[in-house]
Amino acid sequence: MAYLSSILTPRDIAISIGTSNTQVHINGHGVIFNEPTVVTIDCNGYTKKRDGHVVAVGYSAKKMLGRTPQEMYAIRPIKKSIIVDFEGTIYLIKGLIEKVFSKSFFRKPRMILTVPAGITEIESILYKNAANGAEASETYLIQEPIAMMIGLGIDAFNSTGQMIISAGGGVTNVSIVSFGKIIYNRSLRIGGEDMDEAVLSLVKDKHSLLIGENTAESVRYKLTTIVRNSDFDRVAIKGRSVFEGIPNMSYINNSEVQRVADYYLNLIIDAIRVSVESVPRELIGEVISNGIILSGGLSLMEGFKDLIELEIGIPMIFMGDFHCAALGASMVLKEPEKYEKILIL
Ligand SMILES: Nc1ncnc2c1ncn2[C@@H]1O[C@H](COP(=O)(O)OP(=O)(O)OP(=O)(O)O)[C@@H](O)[C@H]1O
Ligand SMILES: [Mg+2]
Structure with a gap:
C-alpha cells in the first residue's frame, strides 16, 4: 500500500477525519489523501477485529462495504463526527500511515488530529488513544474550526x-x-448522509425498491438543487424489488427528492x-x-x-476546497510550542 514511499520518511502527519471523508496533509507535500472514511481489515482467520490487518482504506475500502468475505470487515468508524468504533479508528489511522509512508523508513510519526468543535473530553481522549493505538510517537489534537482558520491564513490568536x-x-x-x-x-x-438515508427510505416506500447508499447519494446529487435545474426532472433508479427480490427499476422525480432535501x-x-x-x-x-x-x-x-x-x-x-483544516493542523504541528494554548488535552 505504500504511496509516496520513495519520497516520504515519516515524521509528521496531520489527519482530519470526518464522518464521510478523511484528509491527510504532510508538510511539504500538501494534501495527499482525500478519500472516504472507510477501512477494511482482514482478520487472518480469526473472528475478532483486533487480530486483523488493514487491507484497504478510502475509496477501495468503500467499494467493499457490505460485500466483504467472512473474516473481513469494511468499517466506517465515525458517525456524526464521533468515534463509534474505537478499534476501527485505530485501523483507519494505521492504514493511513501505511498508505502514506514507506515501511522501510518506518519511524513512529508525530501526529495531529483535528477534532470536532463540540467534542467532550471523553470523546477527545478516544481520538488521542486511537492515535496512540496506531503507534503515533506524539499526538496533538486541535479543534477543526481553529485548524481551518490557521489553514486559511487567518491569525487565530x-x-x-x-x-x-x-x-x-x-x-x-x-x-x-x-x-x-x-x-x-x-x-x-x-448532514448529507441523513438526506441519503431519507432518499433510501423514500425509494423503498414509494417505489418499492431497495437501493444502496451510493445510489441514494447520486440520486440526491442529480435531483436536489436549490437553483432549479430543468436538466434533471427525473432519473431512473435501479434496485431490488421489495416484493420479489429481483432487480427492477423505476423513475424518481425531482420534486420527491427536493422535498426530502428541503426538510433538512x-x-x-x-x-x-x-x-x-x-x-x-x-x-x-x-x-x-x-x-x-x-x-x-x-x-x-x-x-x-x-x-x-x-x-x-x-x-x-x-471555501470550495476542504483541505484547510488538515493544512492548518499541519502548520501547527511544525511549531506546537507556538500554538500550545489552542491545542487540547
Ligand atoms: N456537490 C455536492 N452536492 C451535494 N452534496 C455534496 C456534494 N459534494 C459532497 N456532498 C456531500 O457532502 C457530504 C460530505 O461532506 P464532508 O466531506 O465535508 O463531510 P465530513 O467532514 O466527512 O463529515 P462531518 O463533518 O459531518 O463529520 C456527503 O454527505 C456528500 O454527499
Ligand atoms: Mg467535516
Whole structure:
C-alpha cells in the first residue's frame, strides 16, 4: 500500500477525519489523501477485529462495504463526527500511515488530529488513544474550526468574531472563534448522509425498491438543487424489488427528492439563524464584517451558499476546497510550542 514511499520518511502527519471523508496533509507535500472514511481489515482467520490487518482504506475500502468475505470487515468508524468504533479508528489511522509512508523508513510519526468543535473530553481522549493505538510517537489534537482558520491564513490568536459553518456528511456545525478560542458552538446532527438515508427510505416506500447508499447519494446529487435545474426532472433508479427480490427499476422525480432535501435544509438554516441570534452584541459587527466561512461537502450543493446568505443576511465566504483544516493542523504541528494554548488535552 505504500504511496509516496520513495519520497516520504515519516515524521509528521496531520489527519482530519470526518464522518464521510478523511484528509491527510504532510508538510511539504500538501494534501495527499482525500478519500472516504472507510477501512477494511482482514482478520487472518480469526473472528475478532483486533487480530486483523488493514487491507484497504478510502475509496477501495468503500467499494467493499457490505460485500466483504467472512473474516473481513469494511468499517466506517465515525458517525456524526464521533468515534463509534474505537478499534476501527485505530485501523483507519494505521492504514493511513501505511498508505502514506514507506515501511522501510518506518519511524513512529508525530501526529495531529483535528477534532470536532463540540467534542467532550471523553470523546477527545478516544481520538488521542486511537492515535496512540496506531503507534503515533506524539499526538496533538486541535479543534477543526481553529485548524481551518490557521489553514486559511487567518491569525487565530488575534482575530475576533469569526463565524465558521461546516455542513458535512453527518453534522452541521456552527462555531464562533475569538482570540483563538471557540466561544460559541452549535452542532446539529444533520448532514448529507441523513438526506441519503431519507432518499433510501423514500425509494423503498414509494417505489418499492431497495437501493444502496451510493445510489441514494447520486440520486440526491442529480435531483436536489436549490437553483432549479430543468436538466434533471427525473432519473431512473435501479434496485431490488421489495416484493420479489429481483432487480427492477423505476423513475424518481425531482420534486420527491427536493422535498426530502428541503426538510433538512430548513433545519440547517434554523440552526444557523439561532447561532447568529446568539452572537454577543459586542461581536455581531465583527461577525458581519468578517463574513461567515462556509465549508463542508454539503455546501457544494448548487445554490447552498446563496440560500444561506439570503436567509441569514450575512455574506458568506465560500471555501470550495476542504483541505484547510488538515493544512492548518499541519502548520501547527511544525511549531506546537507556538500554538500550545489552542491545542487540547
Ligand atoms: N456537490 C455536492 N452536492 C451535494 N452534496 C455534496 C456534494 N459534494 C459532497 N456532498 C456531500 O457532502 C457530504 C460530505 O461532506 P464532508 O466531506 O465535508 O463531510 P465530513 O467532514 O466527512 O463529515 P462531518 O463533518 O459531518 O463529520 C456527503 O454527505 C456528500 O454527499
Ligand atoms: Mg467535516
